[in-house]
Each structure stands twice: as structure tokens, then as C-alpha cells.
Amino acid sequence: MMASTEKCKGKSIEPTNRKVCFLVLLVSALLAFSESFAVAQTCLFWWESKGRNKPAAVSARNPVRLALYRGQFPLDGQGGDAVGESVHLNSVSAWIRSPDGTVLKAGLFQGEKTVALEFPSELNPAGLNGRYLAFARMDAGPVDTDAEGKDKMVHYYAKYLIGCRNKETAEGKRPDAFFKDAEKMPLEIGPLDTPGTGEKESFLKAGFQEARKKYRMKVLYNEKPLAHADVSIVTQSGWEKRVKTDAEGTFSITPIENHTKAERCLYTVCYKDPSTGEHHCSNLSVMITAPPPLWISKAGGFDFWATLGSGLFIVYVTWTIYRKARRDHKTMLEFERYRIGRG
The missing domain is CATH 2.60.40.10 (Immunoglobulins)
Incomplete structure (x- = not known):
């Protein structure tokens, strides 16, 4: 074993000795x-x-x-x-x-x-x-x-x-x-x-x-x-x-x-x-x-988009009601001006 090790340190190594050196290092x-x-x-x-x-x-x-x-x-x-x-x-x-x-x-x-x-x-x-x-x-x-x-x-x-x-x-x-x-x-x-x-x-x-x-x-x-x-x-x-x-x-x-x-x-x-x-x-x-199970992450994503969609729907409904109320109010004002003009 020592001889093989010495050969490993030499400048030229035969193919067989290379295998021995590799085995020595691995062991x-x-x-x-x-x-x-x-x-x-x-x-x-x-x-x-x-x-x-x-x-x-x-x-x-x-x-x-x-x-x-x-x-x-x-x-x-x-x-x-x-x-x-x-x-x-x-x-x-x-x-x-x-x-x-x-x-x-x-x-x-x-x-x-x-x-x-x-x-x-x-x-x-x-x-x-x-x-x-x-x-x-x-x-x-x-x-x-x-x-x-x-x-x-x-x-x-x-x-x-x-x-x-x-x-x-x-x-x-x-x-x-x-x-x-x-x-x-x-x-x-x-x-x-x-x-x-x-x-x-x-x-x-x-x-x-x-x-x-x-x-x-x-x-x-x-x-x-x-x-x-x-x-x-x-x-x-x-x-x-x-x-x-x-x-x-x-x-x-x-x-x-x-x-x-x-x-x-x-x-x-x-x-x-x-x-x-x-x-x-x-x-x-x-x-x-x-x-966490995969369905939890998917459910989390679904919850996010469902919450976002619900929020946008509420905003849309609120804005629609607000616009309708403004139109009704404007219509009533125009009707009152028309009625007063006729009178």
C-alpha cells in the first residue's frame, strides 16, 4: 500500500498504478x-x-x-x-x-x-x-x-x-x-x-x-x-x-x-x-x-378571486344606485322648472 502511495507521488504513473492510486484515495x-x-x-x-x-x-x-x-x-x-x-x-x-x-x-x-x-x-x-x-x-x-x-x-x-x-x-x-x-x-x-x-x-x-x-x-x-x-x-x-x-x-x-x-x-x-x-x-x-395540501392553496386562490369579485360587484351595484339616484334627482329638477315655467 505504501509503495503504491509513493508511486502516486511520482511524475509518471502507469495505468495500473493510476487505478491503485484511485482505490487508495477512495478507501x-x-x-x-x-x-x-x-x-x-x-x-x-x-x-x-x-x-x-x-x-x-x-x-x-x-x-x-x-x-x-x-x-x-x-x-x-x-x-x-x-x-x-x-x-x-x-x-x-x-x-x-x-x-x-x-x-x-x-x-x-x-x-x-x-x-x-x-x-x-x-x-x-x-x-x-x-x-x-x-x-x-x-x-x-x-x-x-x-x-x-x-x-x-x-x-x-x-x-x-x-x-x-x-x-x-x-x-x-x-x-x-x-x-x-x-x-x-x-x-x-x-x-x-x-x-x-x-x-x-x-x-x-x-x-x-x-x-x-x-x-x-x-x-x-x-x-x-x-x-x-x-x-x-x-x-x-x-x-x-x-x-x-x-x-x-x-x-x-x-x-x-x-x-x-x-x-x-x-x-x-x-x-x-x-x-x-x-x-x-x-x-x-x-x-x-x-x-399544506394542494387543494388548500387552490382554495386560497379561489377565495381571493371570489372576494375580489364580490367587492367589485358591490362597488358596481353601489355606483349604479348612485347614478340612478342622481338621474332621478335631475329629472325631478327639470320637471319642477318646466312646471313652474308653464305656471
């Missing part, structure tokens, strides 16, 4: 990709919403409960209520970022099956309207991720976006889809809001994405864009896609829909820091909802 790329996702495939770490799956903001009367799981992301057809392994309270740290930029320790509790977070609640109050970010971190410690007989530090991060709306509550002035805190969460992935392109996500739909709609996403490492990062997208129904970020750490994705229900989707990015050798694995959990 190396596949091994690098497999290593970056080795941790993700064996032990994911994600939030799961335990509430209604409609894209609407939470409130004091309608809180959301987030449960934290690890293991392999559950797919439909696995049987039972496959949700992954439970997480113990003493093994995880969590924070919440509010719409004004404040980051506070999250109040977790040990539920019946795993660690959970209820928002808003007495432990996690919401003093502002806007988008909140729930973030959890679990350090797995030294793990031999690539079977080389050498342990490496592995860190897991899980993020969830929450939109909050309460009456008589002020709006947050510094909403964001990223924590941008390298000490707590060096690696993170999130939506990139782009006004004017149809990709801007209202905070009322935070944590939700619409199928068949294009979204731009971004990956940050140590608060800077991470170029050429490997990202895995998988949905509960089994749809899966792998992409790479561009030079600015962004990528575009158009989720597909489940024709029977809304479903969970997990964006996962893994990165091995070459300077430290540590593995970082971060994800964002969202719900994929079906787009």
Missing part, C-alpha cells in the same frame, strides 16, 4: 468518513418532544416536555415504543438560551424512563417571547472509537429549538439559532435564517421544518463555520441523506414527507479535532411536517 476517504460517523452510529444522544406535534409556540398553558435519550435513533417498524436508552441525571449537563441571549442552567428531572426537561415551568421559566434553545452535553470519556487500541475523548451534544408565546410578554431582542459558546458546546448545527429567500423560520415554528421546502443549515466549531464537515440526516421513517458543508460551513436540504404523520428528524454532525484528537458529535432534533 482513505471512506475510512475517514466512516471514522467520523463511527460514534454517531453506535451512540447518538438526542431530545425527543413528548407533546403535540403541531408547529405552534409553547406557553404557560401549553408547555412541552423534552426527554433525553441515547443509542441508535429509533425507526418505524422496530416494534414497541423504541425510543433509545435512558440517560441518568448525573451524567448530563443542560442549559437554555433565551431570546435575549442569556444562557442559564436548565432544570432537569429524572422521569420514569429518562432525564426530562419541561418548558416553560418553575424550573425553566420563560420571561420573554421568542425562540429558546435547549442544549444538553454528555462527556463519554475516553473511548476507542476506531478500534486502534487507543482511547480518545468523546463528547456528545444535543440541541432543540423551542418557540414561546405568552400574552402580555415582551419580545426578546437577541434571538438566535446557535449558542455560540465554545466552552459548553464547541460543535453545533442549526438553521440559517435568510430573509427574503423563503427560508426564514418564524420562532412560532421553532423545532419544525416543512417537507418539500428548502432549508439552509450551518455547522459551527468553536463558534466558527466548519467547512467540509460530514452531516447525516435521518428521519423516523428511515429516509437518510449525507451531505458535506461548503467552505462557509453551510448546506441546503429539502426534507421529504411522511404521508401518514409528522415525524422526527435528526441532523447529526461529527468532527475529530486534529489538534486534540478528541471526537465531538452534535445533533439537532426537529419535527418534519407535511406541506
